[in-house]
Amino acid sequence: MAKVLMKGNEAIAEAAITAGCRHYFGYPITPQNEIPEYMARRMPQVNGTFVQAESEIAAINMVYGAAGAGARVMTSSSSPGISLKQEGLSYIAGAEIPCVVVNMVRGGPGLGSIQPAQSDYYQATRGGGHGDYRMIVLTPASVQEAVEMTVQAFDLADKYRMTVMLLGDGMIGQIMEPVDLDAVKTLMAPAVEKPWATTGMKNHPGRNVVNSLYIQPDVLEKVNERLEAKYREVEREVAAHEEMMMEDAQIVLAAFGTTARICKSAVRMARAKGIKAGLIRPKTVWPFPYAAFEKAAEQAQSILCVEMNMGQMIDDVRIAAAGRCPVSFYGRSGGMVPTPEEIVAAIEKAVK
Amino acid sequence: MEHRIIVAGFGGQGVLLIGNLICHAGMEEGNNVAWLPSYGPEMRGGTASCSVTVSDDEIGSPIVTQPDICIVMNQPSLDKYLDAVQPGGKLFINSSLIKPTRYRDDIETYLVPTSEVAQEVGNLRTANMVMLGAVAAITGVVKTESAVAALREAFGERRAHLIPVNEKAMALGAERTEKV
Known part of the structure; x- marks a missing residue:
């Protein structure tokens, strides 16, 4: 079919x-x-x-x-x-x-x-x-x-x-x-x-x-x-996840579901501006793909967690990063959906 | 190639169907597509809109905020989306219902007399297809024949007899559209 x-x-x-x-x-x-x-x-x-x-x-x-x-x-x-x-x-x-x-x-x-x-x-x-x-x-x-x-x-x-x-x-x-x-x-x-x-x-x-x-x-x-x-x-x-442009990523976005696809647009826009952005998208959030984020925390300058809430998955990302790199957050809530432009602005703020 | 489209109007004007057919036709032409309706607490006679993305690449955000093709079927939709259209984008106005008071000179604006054409082909309910015919012919986002094929599938056998009048509406829509 x-x-x-x-x-x-x-x-x-x-x-x-x-x-x-x-x-x-x-x-x-x-x-x-x-x-x-x-x-x-x-x-x-x-x-x-x-x-x-x-x-x-x-x-x-x-x-x-x-x-x-x-x-x-x-x-x-x-x-x-x-x-x-x-x-x-x-x-x-x-x-x-x-x-x-x-x-x-x-x-x-x-x-x-x-x-x-x-x-x-x-x-x-x-x-x-x-x-x-x-x-x-x-x-x-x-x-x-x-x-x-x-x-x-x-x-x-x-x-x-x-x-x-x-x-x-x-x-x-x-x-x-x-x-x-x-x-x-x-x-x-x-x-x-x-x-x-x-x-x-x-x-x-x-x-x-x-x-x-x-x-x-x-x-x-x-x-x-x-x-x-x-x-x-x-x-x-x-535990399962997807990675996008992670080979040389210095700022790593963490997002799941709908937010992750919006982040994909944001990663492409950030790359076009010369920012080495990447994305890790958990496909399972329990079990959480800690290993992927542990590796990312070793490699990247910082991780930006993007969610449609006030910051919940960021707890798991912080557990994985274990202080090895800063973890920041950008989110919208109440039914508001972040735009790729907003996320790019959050990326620029995080890499400053 | 990526087209990001908003279709907006009153509930009942067939705006979701316009988006649906663009989406279906785009898929049949081998592109990636996404269709997302507004699903607020709407009521009959209220506003309806949908975001449509047609792309030869993976589609990221399915929500369209700055369309390069914008189709407005009523005045509130024009008021809402006029300034959202990307510079260089194309705006299609249902001129049977809307009398624009302001135009932007950094976008292309097209006036589509949907109801007049629908009346001329003898079926007022084809007004949304008049619009779709104009959009397909002018933007090439999907081919007109792909849109007709999508409509044929949506209609099924029971309403297959309505295909010729809709096809006529689409062709005449493309013909009668005026660029501002």
């Missing part, structure tokens, strides 16, 4: 179906409404289930149930709705259930605005729910990458029995770009067996239980140690 033009939200929904997702539970909120809308139309065509739940909380718990039975399940929302899902996400992490959650971030805090933002970085990477848990967080910067990461998200979720979050923003959801949906089929990993799933007693010697309650502290500590070991493994195996 040739490339087709699709909105980010619709393309993610179709990619999820391609990946074998047959259960979607959601509740409407701008700017991700095209996902439930698309799923409502498509799921009946593929003998799948679409439920518009009575709330985000109900939707995430429906995900918990269906995923616990071994199905490939997805929900999606935007910032305020994702906040509502946090209890469920913590339970899902505790029960080690695989699922995919899309967050098309909008301006916050509170009801905020409906325009694009990246201010849920802390919530996604540090855990908005309680307890020692992690989610794999993928950050697409184009519609094509969004569909590739959607397929990857289901595979990673099954492999590690974890929640994988696709962390986009209003722009990734709304933008329309050419996308090759057939190409993503080749990226799919072989299906993973789920002997832990609650599929009835027919195929099991004993009962399978999906639960996150471990009332004995020593037992729960063992669970936490096992989860931690798994998270360390994910850190080693999953």
